[in-house]
Amino acid sequence: MRFILVLMVIPFFLQAEERVEVKNGLLKVDLSSKEIQRYKNSRSAPTPLQKRVSVVAMPVYMPKEFIKNRDITIVADKNFYTISIPLKGALLMISGDRTYQQKVISGGEKLEKMMKLTDSKFMISEGIMGVDFQRHGVNYSLSVECDDPYGDSRCTKKSFLKKIYNDLILVGGDL
Amino acid sequence: MRIALLMVVALLFVSCQREPSAQNPSSKINKFSYTAAGYLFPPSSGDGKRGDNYIYAPNIRFPLENAPAYVNSQVYGVGGYLGAKGSLCDKRNYQYPWHDNYCEKRSWGMPLCPKGKGHQGDDIRSSTCEKNRYYAVAVERGIITKIGSYSVYLRGESGRTYRYLHLSSNSLKVKTGQRVSRGQRIGLVSNNMGSTPTSIHLHFDVKETIMVGNRAQTVYIPIYTSLVDSYKRLLRGRP
Numbered sequence: 001m002r003f004i005l006v007l008m009v010i011p012f013f014l015q016a017e018e019r020v021e022v023k024n025g026l027l028k029v030d031l032s033s034k035e036i037q038r039y040k041n042s043r044s045a046p047t048p049l050q051k052r053v054s055v056v057a058m059p060v061y062m063p064k065e066f067i068k069n070r071d072i073t074i075v076a077d078k079n080f081y082t083i084s085i086p087l088k089g090a091l092l093m094i095s096g097d098r099t100y101q102q103k104v105i106s107g108g109e110k111l112e113k114m115m116k117l118t119d120s121k122f123m124i125s126e127g128i129m130g131v132d133f134q135r136h137g138v139n140y141s142l143s144v145e146c147d148d149p150y151g152d153s154r155c156t157k158k159s160f161l162k163k164i165y166n167d168l169i170l171v172g173g174d175l
Numbered sequence: 176m177r178i179a180l181l182m183v184v185a186l187l188f189v190s191c192q193r194e195p196s197a198q199n200p201s202s203k204i205n206k207f208s209y210t211a212a213g214y215l216f217p218p219s220s221g222d223g224k225r226g227d228n229y230i231y232a233p234n235i236r237f238p239l240e241n242a243p244a245y246v247n248s249q250v251y252g253v254g255g256y257l258g259a260k261g262s263l264c265d266k267r268n269y270q271y272p273w274h275d276n277y278c279e280k281r282s283w284g285m286p287l288c289p290k291g292k293g294h295q296g297d298d299i300r301s302s303t304c305e306k307n308r309y310y311a312v313a314v315e316r317g318i319i320t321k322i323g324s325y326s327v328y329l330r331g332e333s334g335r336t337y338r339y340l341h342l343s344s345n346s347l348k349v350k351t352g353q354r355v356s357r358g359q360r361i362g363l364v365s366n367n368m369g370s371t372p373t374s375i376h377l378h379f380d381v382k383e384t385i386m387v388g389n390r391a392q393t394v395y396i397p398i399y400t401s402l403v404d405s406y407k408r409l410l411r412g413r414p
Binding site for chain 1: 231281282283284285286287291319320322323333340351368369370371385386388392393
């Protein structure tokens with residue numbers, strides 16, 4: 001009898017994978033007052049740029065090298081932003097997002113491990129070099145797309161985007 | 176009298192061209208078939224997440240304006256780089272059943288695939304093997320956030336980011352920063368991949384942020400079940 005009961009229970013354990021629940025929400029921005037002060041002291045970003053991103057309720061990062069670039073395109077909302085920077089033969093993009101769409105409510109240990117493996121990893125997908133990373137509790141994405149995805153070293157080697165990633169600076173947001 | 180007869184014959188001819196059965200949504204939906212999510216074809220093309228029938232992006236509109244469309248592998252399909260010999264336009268690539276290719280073998284990190292790597296999205300062929308003929312459309316209301324040399328990014332009101340790849344650059348009907356409505360035309364399906372053309376298809380993938388415990392991370396979500404669901408609605412005439 002016990003054996004039969006065990007057999008009946010086993011399938012439930014086998015199916016105990018992650019359970020997902022739809023639940024939109026906002027991530028808490030974790031930016032210390034020290035970091036805010038450091039940003040305010042630096043005043044590195046031009047005022048027009050700061051004004052354009054002032055609506056975003058999270059720290060706005062962009063590559064230091066391009067903060068004075070007049071060709072950048074900014075699409076911003078309270079909870080996200082995307083900055084596109086045209087380069088010769090390529091397009092650089094950084095975006096930030098403080099929303100989440102799903103919450104795993106049980107059995108997510110395996111998924112959490114898998115997610116850690118891809119965090120902040122530079123990867124090429126469909127010829128586009130990119131990296132997703134977390135900072136201050138929210139999510140950012142940095143990528144470069146080339147007109148020649150298989151011949152342009154900016155999209156075939158990590159070094160270009162890594163340098164950009166290391167040179168990101170805080171340029172504003174509703175801090 | 177002759178004119179009247181000619182008109183009757185012409186009317187009969189026109190009505191025959193309409194293919195009444197193809198106009199009937201129920202017959203269209205009856206013809207549609209698909210293999211379950213996570214079952215890749217050929218099986219050697221990768222290990223999918225079987226048994227996960229959860230619809231991660233519910234109620235999206237199907238990303239192509241019109242049916243029929245075919246979700247299957249480009250790389251492992253007929254004429255593909257690792258597929259059976261033949262033309263990319265082989266009719267076997269343009270028939271049901273659909274096959275999920277979200278976890279198809281790639282080196283890209285994919286936490287939601289069993290091996291932690293995969294294709295990120297699903298490849299979709301339009302009705303026929305013709306480029307610059309069939310429109311990709313907005314799957315939900317949102318804003319166009321980026322347009323690259325062969326990509327268009329749509330951020331939906333849900334917070335998800337939808338990526339459309341390989342549309343013809345010259346055909347784009349949207350601009351960066353433009354708000355779009357559900358079903359609004361974005362551009363024509365093509366083989367655009369910058370200076371290196373690919374096969375004619377739409378690569379469609381969806382990024383969203385998932386919370387596990389206190390950890391939040393942006394990932395590409397399995398999209399196949401959402402595509403099946405939205406395609407059924409398209410076939411029923413309620414996209």
